Amino acid sequence: MAITDPKKRSITGKLVSNMLTEREDDFTYKVTYVANRTVKDLCALAVQRGSKFTASELESAYNDLFDAGKEELYSASTVEFGFTNNSLGVDGSFIGPKAQFDPSRNNVVLWSSPRAEIKAELKSISVIVSAVEEGLPTIISVTDVFTGTQNAKLTPGGGLVGTGNRTKIAGEEGKALGFFFVNAKDKTETAVPMTSLLRNDPSSFSLIIPALATGTYYLEVATQFGGSKSQVLKEVRRNRFPYPLTVGEGGDSESPDEI
Incomplete structure (x- = not known):
């Protein structure tokens, strides 16, 4: 008899001050x-969990499905794939009944929504609050x-x-402060020298990317900046930008806000 009820899972996170409101007791969950x-990882995990197919067979089947789904999506079909239902749309304004698509103000966009079963x-997922972290430096977006x-x-x-919030690098000498690229595979860190930090403001920054090898990295920021020129926190606060960044082939060119 097949088991249809999903196994209960849980996620753990921290409460972070909501900078969009003036209330001091308003937090968001991170x-x-x-x-x-990656897809390769999932194929390997499926084999470990008893799949009758090999990892290479699963990946090959996934690639075939992905190609077929992409062609159908690009031909104006709605496509059920993975966790979401996907369709294309066009944003921007069309002025007048004879208006045509104008690349200067219109874009083809991907619309995705969770499938009903998801x-x-x-x-059924339980949410665990592990701690409250106020004033964390937060990277909002980066552009290569x-x-x-x-x-x-x-x-x-x-x-x-x-762009970010509280990302200004400030604090005591000798502390591990600054921006760090963390290799997603082996967890090694590459620090950005302060001489390569071209702009260092609370809400924006710019830097020269170090000589990173091909691979995937996470960007982290560590600072004692407390929100004003005179405020330096006692402890270093470090936070990670959640999106993986790729050196070499791979990686998406779209913003998470477009999905």
């Missing part, structure tokens, strides 16, 4: 992610200057510009 799973299963892509690519030796 999930603590435990891993970044929405139902989300209700060389490629012009947002939240996806890194070009070693090129520029990276970003």
Whole structure:
């Protein structure tokens, strides 16, 4: 007899001050992610969990499905794939009944919404609040200057510009402060020298990307900046930008806000 009820899962996260309101007791929930799973990872995990197919067979089947789904999506079909139902739309204004698509103000966009079964299963996930972290430095978005892509690519030796909150690097000498690129695979860190930090403001920054090897990285910021020129926190507060950034082939050129 097949088991249809999903196994109960849980997510753990921290409460972070909501900077969009003036209330001091208003927080948002930030999930603590435990891993970044690629398609290859999922295929290997499926084999470990008893799949009758090999990892290469699963990946090959996935690639075939992905290609078929993409062609159908690009031909104006709605496509059920993975966790979401997907369709294309066009944003921007069309002025007048004879208006045509204008690339200067219109874009083809991807619309994705959770499938009904996923929405139902989300209700069974327990949410655990592990701590409250106020005043964390938070990176909101980054753009690779060389490629012009947002939240996806890194070009070693090129520029990276970003927006954030409390990202100004300030604090005591000898502390591990600054921006760090953390290799997603082996967890090694590459610090950005302060001489490569071109702009260092509370809500924006720019830096020269170090000579990173091909791979996937997470950008982290560590500072004692407390929100004003005179306020330096006792402890270093470090936070990670949740989107993986890729050196070399791979990575998405779209902003998370477009999905």
